Amino acid sequence: MNTLTKPSIETSCYHCGDSLPIKPYNSGDKLFCCLGCKGVYQILEKHNLSAYYTYNIVPGKLGKKNQQKFDYLDESSINEKLIDYRDEKISVITLYIPAIHCSSCIWLLEHLHQLNPAILQSRTDFLKKQVSITFNHNTSLRKVVETLSSIGYEPLISLQDMVQKQQADQSGRKLVSKIAVAGFCFGNVMLLSFPDYFGLSELESNFRNFFGYINLALSLPVLLYSSRDYFSSAWNNLKNGVLNLDFPLALGIAVMFIRSVTEILLQTGPGFVDTLCSLVFFLLIGRWMQQRTYHYLSFERDYRSYFPVAVTRLLDGNEKSVPLQELQIADRILIRSNEIIPADAILLKGKAKLDFSFVTGESAPVDKVLGEIIYAGGRQLSGAIELEVLKPVSQSYLTKLWNNESFQSIKDPIKTFSDKASKYFSIVLLLIAFSSGFYWLGTDLNRAAAAFTAVLIIACPCALALSSPFTLAAVLSIFDKNKLYLKSTAVIEELAKIDTIVFDKTGTITNPDAGDLHFTGILSQEQKQAVSDVARNSGHPLSRELVKWLGLSPGNDVFRYREMVGRGLTGIVNNHQIRIGSASFLGLQTIVKGSAVHIEIDNHYCGYFIAAQQWREGFKALSGQLSVRYDLHLLSGDQDHDRRLLSPFFPGTQQMKFRQSPQQKLDYIKNLQKRGKRVLMIGDGLNDAGALRQSNLGIAVTDDINNFSPGCDGILDGKAFGRLPLFIKQAKDAVKVIHMSFAISLLYNAVGLFIAVQGKLSPLMAAILMPMSTITIILFTTLCARYYARKNKLL
């Protein structure tokens, strides 16, 4: 066997790092795998930007992508929606560029002005993969986008992403401001309270009032600004007849403030200002932990994210880009190669070869003939076609799914443990407060008031309110490191309650790119090389798989290469005529199940390749582990030729459903839920979107987290698929940790209450007890979550 390594000359593309073909493209002494990479290099070289290659080795991420057309960006109606700011001189736009992945990208994107002098400034946000570009009007948005596209950083432009962008930042910033105010006041109040806690001598007692008034003044911003959300939330919930944790919190804050005001004004004591400020400060930090996102993924995507912004309309032979929503019935539209069909339409002209993979998950392209109806969502693969629109975009087959009732109604907010527990907590708290108040009422009015307020203050469930956010935030970041990205912390609790798991087939449990091929027949090494050389020229998924499976580097030149779209390839290599394709293409009569690729060399039949589905890594082990405790189901949009292979994983034939439409998938989940099941749906394509949405918890599996995922609660990287049982285990452990920390904080509350009911609670005790319980909880939850993660091998 030839295992000797080749001499280490350049074997990979200088730009993208792909292996080089036999005859690489070169520019100067640099070698490239394709014209695209070479083109980008030459552009950068010309504009003095070759430092791009010095920050990282092979920073490029290009490939032979087809360039999109950006004509529509010249349309002012579309333009206006995309641009953030515009005046007479400049425009500012923020673009989402999925290709951003390394520091070279940042460098290059911030030196765009060298490529196009009309670009004044460009700023990259690496984590969000966004670039904000300021340009003057010597150029246009379209030209800016084309510049980006020419160097391999094509922005993803869709209307939905644009709308979302503007709303995002504000709430996060506001919360941080509230924390800052609370922290500022807390720090100062604590310092000013110390003298009182340590005891002031008679000499210094005139400071007492002074400190008291400053404390009171400092508590005002905390009460009115920082803690406002707790009051409004408690009030809203009370109006709806719900008792949640915000109610005792708001009550505690209010009582603390009132008691502090009376004590300070009547000069009877220092009040509870210190405790009040620390309480709000810690609570807000808990809230921030809960809201914090470790990633910038979109979980709310619907069809608008996948559809183009505009489409080319033909009117009296003229082409014009129009925004999608202006498309009307009977409009004639032009779809070019690689564009997506936005509405149900009839094919009028051209040869349609459509890839519906993002609707159905099925990767094999579909051919359509003139006059056939083409449903929205397909991507045209070969040449331009003309269509007549049958239904407006909003009523097309694909979009109708989103108009389904399950999309109209907002999913029930997940009932977390703390929501349930807080109801009882609030009732018990009020009972204790009133009974201790009444108990002292007969003997001592002051003591009754003291006891009543002290109970409400000390039982203020700060530690309780923090146990969930801190545990869940810790788990969320652990999941993040393991490539499961969840929408919010509440999802973790839901994950722990799951008892039924439904899988989609194509793309979810089958690996989309590692289809396992089997060859039946005889091919010599030389013949294999020839087949690989011919197939290398084709973009068809099966040809690409064939090349990958053969694993040979490019060899000889192919002459007279021809591709009959969707049928087969021919070419001449070393004077041998190679024909690769379907049975009908080769004029064969064999009946082989599944998609077979037949090979014929010099009119001699050599055999066929058959593509068998290959399960995603770890699926076998995973289904074994999960089937013990969970009900496993399979929903597939495909034919059932894999039924036999799958049946060991899904016991009982009624658990596997094939040929399911998106609507049927949704209904299946609904039925399971009616039987009281809590369903985890794992899917990938847009065809699963309904089911993902309907299920208690929808997780989308994807191999490139920035690329594609329908609306869901979580996104799972394909590489982490096998860890699913561990994730569920960890979620269950997280709930356990929450229960334990609830017990701890209740213990603290009991100690405090014991003092409070006697009316003996001093501000100093409150000032010690409250932060101590909080810090205990923070430490306990974080450490515990990490301990379990280590036990579950997630850390």
Next chain:
Amino acid sequence: MNMIFILIGFSMLLALIFLIAFFWASKSGQNDDLYTPGVRILFDDDKPVDDVVKSDEDHQAP
């Protein structure tokens, strides 16, 4: 001891200035992206990097 009134006044003022500075930073978006600026500062000035490398070599070989 009356000095304390003034000192506390000053300390509050100072803390307030920092709070306002934080607000300004937050409002101008400095906390929005905590990653990219750290990378950005490591980039060289707009000079073809080949030249920079050469000039370094010149220094090393006097």
